[in-house]
Amino acid sequence: MSGVLCVQASARGTERSLTRGLAALFLDRLTALRPDLTVATRDLAQAPVPQIGGSWIAAAFTPPAERSPALEAELALSDELIGEIEAADLIVIAAPIYNYGPPAALKAWIDQTARLGRTFSFDLARGDYPLAPILSGKRLVVLSACGEFGFAAGGPRAAINGFDPVIDACRLYWGVAAEDHHLIRIEYQEFGDERFRVSRDAAEARVHAVAGQLAATLPRALGPEGVAA
């Protein structure tokens, strides 16, 4: 089976959250077109993952063969979260902008899943860019929302966009190339005016388009004869 991992980060519930609404729309559309896809959800608002601390860092940077049971235990949740990424062909991140960056709940997940030897390797023989991703071939859809507007490149708030650059840098940890990263965002939420409605309608139209595109291109599980089901 081909896997989808949906990572939710809005502190608001389904009835009010724009990003949860976009995720529901996207997953409904995608699974209607591709009922073979399995969807796993990691809700970082309902069940926050802890921030990494000193003992987590000590464990992550100790070679696996040298880790004590206590250090292994430090990484148990990180292992589980990375396992969810490994099992996915498509990662959907539904997350608002909070204070010009990703919600802290999402940043904690990013820190938990950026792991030496699991999602990236480090080699000074590579010169000034010693980090290299380990995972590859995954797709990423980011479904976002903001109260203000103009955070895209060239927009009036591009310089204070602390959300998109983080995702763009860290998508490599999840095995996502630039061309496989789709960003859809509803803007103007705080204004609630016609611009908000236009932005929301455009985002929903893009959700349909990207779901259709991914439904046609996501890998299909091989049946018993080795033929795509």
Ligand SMILES: Cc1cc2nc3c(=O)[nH]c(=O)nc-3n(C[C@H](O)[C@H](O)[C@H](O)COP(=O)(O)O)c2cc1C
């Ligand atoms: C704590 C908090 C911080 C926010 N910070 C920003 C911000 O820096 N810039 C912005 O444009 N909107 C900001 N907003 C507005 C949200 O991005 C907007 O309400 C969005 O729709 C929230 O996503 P949701 O509807 O999925 O919960 C903030 C909202 C909250 C609750």
